Amino acid sequence: MMQNLGATDGQISSGLLAVCFGIGLTTFFLAYTTKAPITIAWSTPGAALIAGAFAAGEGDSELFSHAMGAFLITGVLLIATGLVRPLADLVAKIPGEIAQAMLAGFLLAYCTEPFLNLASNPWLAGPVIAVWLIALWKAPRWAIPAAFVASLVVIAFNFNTEAVDDVILLPHLEFVVPAIDAASIVNIALPLYLVTMASQNLPGLAILKAYDYKLPWKRAMVSTGFMSSVAALFGGLTINLAAISAALSAGSESGVKHLRRWRSAMWSGSTYLVLGLLCSVVVLVISAAPSEVFSTLAGLALVGTFSGSVAGAWKNPAEHSRMPAAVTFIIAASGLTIFGIGAAIWSIAGGLIVRGIILARKQKEEDKIAQEHADHQ
Incomplete structure (x- = not known):
C-alpha cells in the first residue's frame, strides 16, 4: 500500500517503526x-481502503507527501x-448483547480461515491445526502457543530464500514533510477517518463495554489522534482502538482475572515495541x-x-435482545460497506433499529392493555 503511495523502501521501514512505537506507547x-x-x-480497514484507491501503483514522492x-x-x-x-454518550449506550453479536459477526470470517486453508492447502494449514487439536486435548491453555511453534516449523520448510537478498535490517526513521491540500483531505483523510471510526474505534469501544470495562473516550481519542499525527511525520499509518486484539486481552480466554487483564494489554504494547x-x-x-500459515494461526x-x-x-x-443480536451478527458477518462505512457500524445501527422497533411495539401493547384495564374500572 505504501509503495502505491510512492514511498521508498526506507520510508516504508520508517513508517512501520513509527507506527509500531506509536501503538506500543499509546497502549x-x-x-x-x-x-x-x-x-x-493500526487501521487495517483504512489501510485496505487506501490500498484499493491507489492500486495502480502510480504514486511518487509528491503523492506520498500529500498522503502523509x-x-x-x-x-x-x-x-x-x-x-x-x-x-461518546451515543456509543456508550450500545447494549451488551449487540456489542457481543457485532464482535461474533466480525470474527466469523477470521475463524473460518483455518478450515478453508485446510481444504485448499492441507500441507500448510494441516500441521498447525493438528498440533492445536492435540494441545487442546492435552493442555488447553497451551493450544495457541503450540500452534504458533508449529507455524514457525511450517514456515521454515516453506521459506522463500530469494526474499532475503539486499535487505537492510537496521531500524531507522525518515522525516516526511507533509503536504496538505483539499484533494488529499477529501480523497484520503475523510474516507480514512470514517472507516477508522466505523470499523475500529466504535467496535473497540463496544467490545470493552461488552466485557464490563469503561473506556475514557476523550483520553483514548486524543492520545491515538496525537500519535497518529506524529507517526504520519515519519511515514506511519493512522492508529486506533483495537477490535480483535482487544477481545483477546479482555476475554476470559486470557486466563487472567478480570481486574488484572490490563496487564495483557501491556504485553501487547511490549510486543509492538x-x-x-x-x-x-x-x-x-x-x-x-x-500467507495461509498466518491466517490459520x-x-x-x-x-x-x-x-x-x-x-x-x-x-x-427476550425477543428485544435475541432478534437485534441476530440482525447485528448477520450484518457484521456480511462485510457490508455503504458510503465508505463498514459492516461494524452498520451492524450496530441495524441491531439498535430492530431493538427500538420491538420495544416500541411492546410499549404500545402494554399501553393498550393498561388503557383497557383502566376502561373496565
Whole structure:
C-alpha cells in the first residue's frame, strides 16, 4: 500500500517503526492509567481502503507527501472526536448483547480461515491445526502457543530464500514533510477517518463495554489522534482502538482475572515495541512465508473469543435482545460497506433499529392493555 503511495523502501521501514512505537506507547499509556485491557492497532480497514484507491501503483514522492498530510489531518479529526461529548454518550449506550453479536459477526470470517486453508492447502494449514487439536486435548491453555511453534516449523520448510537478498535490517526513521491540500483531505483523510471510526474505534469501544470495562473516550481519542499525527511525520499509518486484539486481552480466554487483564494489554504494547525494532525482519519473514500459515494461526487463536461472543449475544431469551443480536451478527458477518462505512457500524445501527422497533411495539401493547384495564374500572 505504501509503495502505491510512492514511498521508498526506507520510508516504508520508517513508517512501520513509527507506527509500531506509536501503538506500543499509546497502549502502555492507556492500559496503565485506566487499569483496563485497552489495546491499540493500526487501521487495517483504512489501510485496505487506501490500498484499493491507489492500486495502480502510480504514486511518487509528491503523492506520498500529500498522503502523509492527509494522515496527519486524520489524526487531528480523531482528536476532535474525543472532544465532542455527544458521540461518546451515543456509543456508550450500545447494549451488551449487540456489542457481543457485532464482535461474533466480525470474527466469523477470521475463524473460518483455518478450515478453508485446510481444504485448499492441507500441507500448510494441516500441521498447525493438528498440533492445536492435540494441545487442546492435552493442555488447553497451551493450544495457541503450540500452534504458533508449529507455524514457525511450517514456515521454515516453506521459506522463500530469494526474499532475503539486499535487505537492510537496521531500524531507522525518515522525516516526511507533509503536504496538505483539499484533494488529499477529501480523497484520503475523510474516507480514512470514517472507516477508522466505523470499523475500529466504535467496535473497540463496544467490545470493552461488552466485557464490563469503561473506556475514557476523550483520553483514548486524543492520545491515538496525537500519535497518529506524529507517526504520519515519519511515514506511519493512522492508529486506533483495537477490535480483535482487544477481545483477546479482555476475554476470559486470557486466563487472567478480570481486574488484572490490563496487564495483557501491556504485553501487547511490549510486543509492538519489539516489532518496531525488528520491523525489517518481520516484514522479511511475512513476505517470504506462505500467507495461509498466518491466517490459520490467527483464526485458531480467535475461536475461543468467537464462542464467548456468541454465548453473550444470545444469553438473554427476550425477543428485544435475541432478534437485534441476530440482525447485528448477520450484518457484521456480511462485510457490508455503504458510503465508505463498514459492516461494524452498520451492524450496530441495524441491531439498535430492530431493538427500538420491538420495544416500541411492546410499549404500545402494554399501553393498550393498561388503557383497557383502566376502561373496565
